Amino acid sequence: MLRRNLLRALLVLSPAMLAAQPLAATAADATFPARPVRIVVPVAPGGSADKLARTLATRLSEVWQQPVVVDNVVGASGTIGAAQVAKARPDGHVLLLGGEGVTLNASLYKNLPYDTSHAFRGVTKAVVNPQVLVVRPDLGVRSFQDYLALARRKPGELALGLPGNGGIAHVAHEMLSRQLGFKVNYIPYAGGAPATVDLLGGHIDATLITLAAVTDYVRAGKLTALAVTTPYRSRALPQVPTLAEAGAAGFSVESWQGLLAPAATPAAVVDRISRDVAAVLHAPATRSQLEDAGYVVVASSAQELDATLSRDLPRYAAVIASSGIALR
Template sequence: MLRRILLRAFLGLSAAALVGVPSTVHAVDSATSFPTRPVRIVVPVAPGGSADKLARTLALRLGEKWHQPVVVENVVGASGTIGAAQVAKARPDGHVLLLGGEGVTLNASLFKTLPYDASQAFRGVSKAVVNPQILVVRPDLGVRGFQDYVALARRKPGEISLGLPGNGGIAHVAHEMLSRQLGIKVNYIPYAGGAPATVDLLGGHIDATLITLAAVTDYVRAGRLVPLAVTTPYRSKALPQVPTLAEAGATGFAVESWQGLLAPAATPTAVVERINRDVAAVLNEASTRSQLEEAGYVVVASSAQELDATLARDLPKNAAVIAASGIALR
């Protein structure tokens, strides 16, 4: 009797052990063979802006490395939450990724309800770059420096039309912080991304925009837009002549944004680490790094764990910023 009981126990343990083996093997195999089909990078803003440019640079290089198509898909709407929701609900195997940024954590406080839980829906893959935001105006506005901009905004409160690359995004938050610090008021015009805001600014339909520097570097160099200041506590190597806002008169002001890849939360760690290694290899290629830095990005190529830590830190921090700024999405 005892012998039969021990035999059953042994067979049960053996079966249980065998049940556990395939999942481990599968996780390793999935990372080794990844990707097994085309990969989608969802960009939750309009084509042509800095996020879109970064995504297309990564897609081209990763496609060459993976021998699979890497497709950039712009899914626009609701301040980026429609695209983010698609990724949050996607099959968690690494084949659908989000080109996201601080908007992921800002939207958690801006929207009363979201179709996903921002604190649980994603895991970091790589913080690819950090970016200065830059305040630029159209040349015929008659503004040649940041103090001219402040003087005009004070003289004509609410008359400067400032295009936003997204309602409630980092540019909105940063300019609202600036407005409160200096006692100025502008008329915010939200767009579905940086590219359409830039097009309207170049066309003279709006007066200014606060935008990721990499989206407008070429226009500044060509003299088609007038740069006033960058939001970071350091000047950009791409446009070293442009002062920081702190240097230009907004004492102590500093805002830095980031862009990178996120995956659905349940994506296996082995797959995330595989993508992270390949993204880092691509970003650290001399030609890619040079191309991105020339455009105004600051290449970071962080670990997945570093991006997870950023998300965890920024959720409560940005909630406090949103509450203090008084920004509300109507």
């Protein structure tokens, strides 16, 4: 009798047990956010990441009816801010405005206070920032093939400004030069702005930089854009070919910005944030503003960003190790 009663009880309870996990997920989704949300931006105010974070914060505050605060935590190429998020309570109330630097730093720094491959989960890849190769107009280079020919004719003499040593521009150009067999003289700067100033002043020959940083200069004829690193052209400068079109077959590097959360954040909360960010980014005024500046609005799912992180970690690690790129 006892055994029959126990079996009957288990049969009755089983559906409830099976439903418990979805119900818990729904509850987590429904209660988020329960307090102000903090977006950690691991770079100084004023840059493209900071501007994106503040745009999202303003719009999400309206959607969530909770304050969304942007907190610039700078230092050590973004690893100080990333460490704060990695160690934060995993409930969605502390997020990282990150990008490909998260994966690059995993190889550039040997003693990070977190394990990049296990510390974060993707929330959404908000935008892609095409990197664009630009030169000063008086260099006499009008196409990527011209640039390639000049670099091969004068190996190591072309002065290419980098918006930072070991950043995505450095890694992307190193991938390009290794694929096509040429060398340039890398000149690292403390950001894209000073590199652009020196390029405009004729002190360097070229730079590889986020397209949004030089769109206006290209439109005004002050810089010549040769190609973008993405596998598709930019709507902001549709006349500029991709590197794959220009002669670097199969070349593709996406510089992106998006949101990451601590790894143990519940899937329901991550999906809620991802959906709300997508709605904000696809709002006509926001989308138009970002795309006119040169961004590509993506608003990916959490799973798509996780796939990007998994793909880029070993890819960039191999380039950094084989080329000897190091922070200095």
